[in-house]
Amino acid sequence: xxxxxxxxxxxxxxxxxxxxxxxxxxxxxxxxxxxxxxxxxxxxxxxxxxxxxxxxxxxxxxxxxxxxxxxxxxxxxxxxxxxxxxxxxxxxxxxxxxxxxxxxxx
Numbered sequence: 631x632x633x634x635x636x637x638x639x640x641x642x643x644x645x646x647x648x649x650x651x652x653x654x655x656x657x658x659x660x661x662x663x664x665x666x667x668x669x670x671x672x673x674x675x676x677x678x679x680x681x682x683x684x685x686x687x688x689x690x691x692x693x694x695x696x697x698x699x700x701x702x703x704x705x706x707x708x709x710x711x712x713x714x715x716x717x718x719x720x721x722x723x724x725x726x727x728x729x730x731x732x733x734x735x736x
Contacts, residue, residue, distance in 0.1 A: 633658075637686040641666055642711065644684055644691070647675045657698050660684070662691065664711065671711050671725060679705075679732065697736055705732065 635644045643665055646658035657680035662672040674681075680701055682694040693707040708717045709725060716725045723731040 635684065636665075637684075637691055642671070642691060646681050649676065651678070651698050655698070660693055660695075662709070662711075672709065672716075672728060674729065677729065695732075697732075705735075707732075 632648055633646050636642070637644055641664065643663040645661045645663065647661055648656050648658050650656050657678070659675045659677065659679055660672065660681040661670065661675055663670050674695075678698045680696045680698055682696055682704060684691065684693050686692070689710055689712065691709045691711070693709070695705045695707055696703065697705070705719055707728065710716070711725065714725050716723050716728050716731075718728065718731050718735060721731060721735060
């Protein structure tokens with residue numbers, strides 16, 4: 631089921647896009663859109679990453695992800711869109727390199 635949530639007073643739109651991995655196994659992939667600049671900041675749609683939870687802090691967006699099919703291991707992804715920086719389980723990278731970094735740490 632696709633859902634939308636607005637963060638940082640509506641500046642960012644977090645959408646979860648559901649897609650079937652195989653035989654009725656569904657995951658909800660996060661997509662973050664900057665509503666001011668009209669750009670997509672992050673999209674894990676079509677990959678193996680499932681959004682477990684999301685919350686915002688003063689300057690960041692924190693996502694807790696799991697990798698299909700083993701959704702027991704959690705990955706903490708902290709995004710600071712203003713600085714274009716992401717931290718995944720303590721590893722810092724550019725937001726544009728999040729998917730590459732996630733694949734490297736598994």
